[in-house]
Amino acid sequence: MYPFLSDLRVVECASFIAGPSCALHLAQLGAQVIRIDPIGGGMDFNRWPVSADGRSLYWEGLQKGKRSVAIDMGRPEGRQLAVDLITAPGAGAGLFVTNYPQQGFLSHEALAAHRPDLITARVLGWRDGAPAVDYTVNAALGMPWITGSDRNGEEPVNHVVPAWDLVTGAYAAFALMAAERHRLRTGQGQEVTVPLSDVALTCLGHTGQLAEALTTGDRPRYGNALFGAFGRDFATADGQRVMVVAITARQWSGLVKALDLQAAVAALASQLHADFTEEGQRFTHRQALFPLFDKAIGALTLAQARERFEAGSVLWSSYQTLRTALDTDPRLALAAPLFETLGHPSGLHYPAPGAAASFHGTPRVPVQRAPHLGEHTDQVLAEVLSLSPTRIGQLHDAGLIA
Amino acid sequence: MYPFLSDLRVVECASFIAGPSCALHLAQLGAQVIRIDPIGGGMDFNRWPVSADGRSLYWEGLQKGKRSVAIDMGRPEGRQLAVDLITAPGAGAGLFVTNYPQQGFLSHEALAAHRPDLITARVLGWRDGAPAVDYTVNAALGMPWITGSDRNGEEPVNHVVPAWDLVTGAYAAFALMAAERHRLRTGQGQEVTVPLSDVALTCLGHTGQLAEALTTGDRPRYGNALFGAFGRDFATADGQRVMVVAITARQWSGLVKALDLQAAVAALASQLHADFTEEGQRFTHRQALFPLFDKAIGALTLAQARERFEAGSVLWSSYQTLRTALDTDPRLALAAPLFETLGHPSGLHYPAPGAAASFHGTPRVPVQRAPHLGEHTDQVLAEVLSLSPTRIGQLHDAGLIA
Numbered sequence: 005m006y007p008f009l010s011d012l013r014v015v016e017c018a019s020f021i022a023g024p025s026c027a028l029h030l031a032q033l034g035a036q037v038i039r040i041d042p043i044g045g046g047m048d049f050n051r052w053p054v055s056a057d058g059r060s061l062y063w064e065g066l067q068k069g070k071r072s073v074a075i076d077m078g079r080p081e082g083r084q085l086a087v088d089l090i091t092a093p094g095a096g097a098g099l100f101v102t103n104y105p106q107q108g109f110l111s112h113e114a115l116a117a118h119r120p121d122l123i124t125a126r127v128l129g130w131r132d133g134a135p136a137v138d139y140t141v142n143a144a145l146g147m148p149w150i151t152g153s154d155r156n157g158e159e160p161v162n163h164v165v166p167a168w169d170l171v172t173g174a175y176a177a178f179a180l181m182a183a184e185r186h187r188l189r190t191g192q193g194q195e196v197t198v199p200l201s202d203v204a205l206t207c208l209g210h211t212g213q214l215a216e217a218l219t220t221g222d223r224p225r226y227g228n229a230l231f232g233a234f235g236r237d238f239a240t241a242d243g244q245r246v247m248v249v250a251i252t253a254r255q256w257s258g259l260v261k262a263l264d265l266q267a268a269v270a271a272l273a274s275q276l277h278a279d280f281t282e283e284g285q286r287f288t289h290r291q292a293l294f295p296l297f298d299k300a301i302g303a304l305t306l307a308q309a310r311e312r313f314e315a316g317s318v319l320w321s322s323y324q325t326l327r328t329a330l331d332t333d334p335r336l337a338l339a340a341p342l343f344e345t346l347g348h349p350s351g352l353h354y355p356a357p358g359a360a361a362s363f364h365g366t367p368r369v370p371v372q373r374a375p376h377l378g379e380h381t382d383q384v385l386a387e388v389l390s391l392s393p394t395r396i397g398q399l400h401d402a403g404l405i406a
Numbered sequence: 407m408y409p410f411l412s413d414l415r416v417v418e419c420a421s422f423i424a425g426p427s428c429a430l431h432l433a434q435l436g437a438q439v440i441r442i443d444p445i446g447g448g449m450d451f452n453r454w455p456v457s458a459d460g461r462s463l464y465w466e467g468l469q470k471g472k473r474s475v476a477i478d479m480g481r482p483e484g485r486q487l488a489v490d491l492i493t494a495p496g497a498g499a500g501l502f503v504t505n506y507p508q509q510g511f512l513s514h515e516a517l518a519a520h521r522p523d524l525i526t527a528r529v530l531g532w533r534d535g536a537p538a539v540d541y542t543v544n545a546a547l548g549m550p551w552i553t554g555s556d557r558n559g560e561e562p563v564n565h566v567v568p569a570w571d572l573v574t575g576a577y578a579a580f581a582l583m584a585a586e587r588h589r590l591r592t593g594q595g596q597e598v599t600v601p602l603s604d605v606a607l608t609c610l611g612h613t614g615q616l617a618e619a620l621t622t623g624d625r626p627r628y629g630n631a632l633f634g635a636f637g638r639d640f641a642t643a644d645g646q647r648v649m650v651v652a653i654t655a656r657q658w659s660g661l662v663k664a665l666d667l668q669a670a671v672a673a674l675a676s677q678l679h680a681d682f683t684e685e686g687q688r689f690t691h692r693q694a695l696f697p698l699f700d701k702a703i704g705a706l707t708l709a710q711a712r713e714r715f716e717a718g719s720v721l722w723s724s725y726q727t728l729r730t731a732l733d734t735d736p737r738l739a740l741a742a743p744l745f746e747t748l749g750h751p752s753g754l755h756y757p758a759p760g761a762a763a764s765f766h767g768t769p770r771v772p773v774q775r776a777p778h779l780g781e782h783t784d785q786v787l788a789e790v791l792s793l794s795p796t797r798i799g800q801l802h803d804a805g806l807i808a
Contacts, residue, residue, distance in 0.1 A: 028612060137721060247550075326548035
């Protein structure tokens with residue numbers, strides 16, 4: 005974590021990945037984040053993966069460093085408490101992250117009646133507010149039809165990384181920072197909506213894939229071959245797999261040399277009248293090229309391949325399992341300063357990450373665990389809304405807070 | 407695009423997706439972005455997808471709204487020009503986005519000697535600066551072993567969405583905004599490094615996957631089944647596919663009701679002593695549940711399924727191809743205000759996206775096309791470095807700029 009945003013106070017009413025990760029990124033750069041949950045937990049409170057006794061590792065990963073307030077928002081008094089927290093005064097306050105629907109008591113319009121300079125960052129599914137999740141957006145955009153190989157026949161292949169959720173969370177944090185900067189200069193608040201579907205669609209636009217679909221049609225399935233240049237998985241003599249990539253001319257010449265394939269590749273180029281220094285030709289002629297590399301890499305053990313690739317500055321990686329990577333790969337060690345081993349609400353102790361960015365001019369501050377549900381209800385109501393102990397006691401007695 | 411960041415000037419020396427998309431996000435919220443390329447184009451200038459005559463749709467997607475300066479950075483005079491542009495004075499200037507190595511003439515230390523409050527946002531592959539790309543980081547982290555199904559046997563399945571690149575680009579834009587906010591308050595610049603591998607690792611940490619791997623071991627392949635709740639692809643009577651998801655209790659009851667499966671699901675729950683209102687039990691017993699849904703959905707055409715799902719507020723999508731989606735799905739229409747049809751450097755006209763976020767208090771300004779390579783060299787050198795026409799002519803004659 006870093007202290008940059010410690011003058012900001014963000015209130016979050018959100019579930020799953022995109023909204024909560026947006027607020028998590030803010031928290032890990034120092035913002036005070038208050039997460040409001042229903043009593044007993046929101047829709048994501050039990051989301052898998054879970055510990056042996058059913059506590060969500062997902063939830064406690066996404067809520068790190070936030071304060072937790074539990075309110076019964078099913079009753080008018082509870083809804084009013086949430087609105088009061090979101091619109092409480094303070095120069096750096098009035099920042100709201102949510103994935104609740106645009107209508108209802110958490111609409112920007114209703115909230116801005118209490119605090120006109122409120123900034124609402126609202127993650128949506130579809131642009132019109134209809135629900136969508138990473139997996140439905142991805143299916144709608146056709147990515148599962150170009151994932152996998154012939155082996156998958158007529159079946160789509162879902163991705164396992166919730167890519168659009170993760171991009172949306174980071175992008176929403178960026179958009180909120182831009183809106184907050186604008187508010188500092190003009191005093192103007194506003195609602196910022198970030199639909200998962202628009203994030204996915206713009207990403208495909210930014211990388212040329214929409215233009216390709218419009219002009220060339222649908223991309224076929226290319227298995228593990230990297231589109232438009234040289235790259236694929238290869239098996240080693242000892243049954244391991246490596247991903248090898250050569251996008252630039254230099255990566256290509258380094259790879260060919262590392263495998264002693266200069267003569268064979270030159271002969272093939274001559275035979276095909278091809279120029280493999282052009283990345284596109286390496287892709288076009290991949291079916292002719294791959295067997296050379298299958299044979300060369302297939303003759304090496306992983307250790308031998310590693311030695312050659314590292315000596316030749318080849319762009320590659322072995323295919324590891326996640327657990328093997330964490331246990332053995334020093335580049336992925338869960339070590340300080342990025343990770344700290346903490347006790348979590350599940351009762352488990354394990355390393356938890358701080359901010360992915362390293363700010364070299366500023367020391368990191370300790371990573372903080374996720375709260376227990378409602379851990380800060382009393383503290384936050386006293387501090388932000390100046391409620392008396394008596395009043396807080398009454399709210400507990402009425403079952404409005406926990 | 408939006409005008410929020412128009413007082414900021416960013417210089418970019420970067421290739422591929424993460425660094426250029428970081429600067430693109432800044433440009434689309436109004437920052438003036440100057441992209442410096444080698445004469446003839448950088449490593450990504452011909453990256454696929456390409457037009458019929460070989461112009462990169464990828465490059466022109468990622469450089470939208472930037473100004474292009476072409477400099478021979480292989481010579482000391484060219485390197486000095488780049489350094490001068492990066493460190494030029496101005497309150498909102500001194501922002502540098504790059505994926506060049508940390509050593510050399512574009513090191514933060516060397517640059518900060520000319521402008522101490524410089525902010526450098528540097529995208530790295532591995533944390534130590536060693537090269538990596540999306541596909542090698544993903545292989546190292548084991549995601550390809552849990553993508554795909556039994557059909558893929560012992561083969562890894564690469565993802566096709568460059569997820570870690572895209573998250574890194576958005577997250578780096580967020581981190582740069584935080585650093586710029588810090589500079590506004592303290593005058594202090596700094597280098598911010600954002601390694602692809604740390605972005606991927608922290609994302610897996612934030613969503614509980616690292617804790618899962620450390621405590622439970624590696625996650626097996628679950629095919630298209632959504633981990634930890636109910637979800638999978640299903641075939642319809644007319645040979646279409648739908649992705650159906652029920653994470654929350656409400657989504658589950660809605661789905662069961664939409665397919666008239668209440669009695670069958672209740673009977674199964676009773677037989678298995680299961681409580682399907684718990685998301686985890688829907689996952690644990692998925693092999694018993696899926697046949698009920700295979701049969702129910704398999705009896706419906708896509709149109710019939712759509713009718714039932716929409717009436718029942720089911721969370722679902724059909725699996726479309728990208729082109730079909732763009733042609734027929736109104737939720738993914740490439741229409742104003744998010745998209746505008748423009749002429750691009752390739753000579754093609756097609757719709758290009760602005761910012762994924764919609765700021766409801768501020769009108770969008772027009773989306774701008776990518777520059778031609780070197781289109782703004784003279785203009786930028788005159789404007790930012792106050793070079794005279796004579797001097798600019800000399801630099802052209804010497805082949806230092808183009």
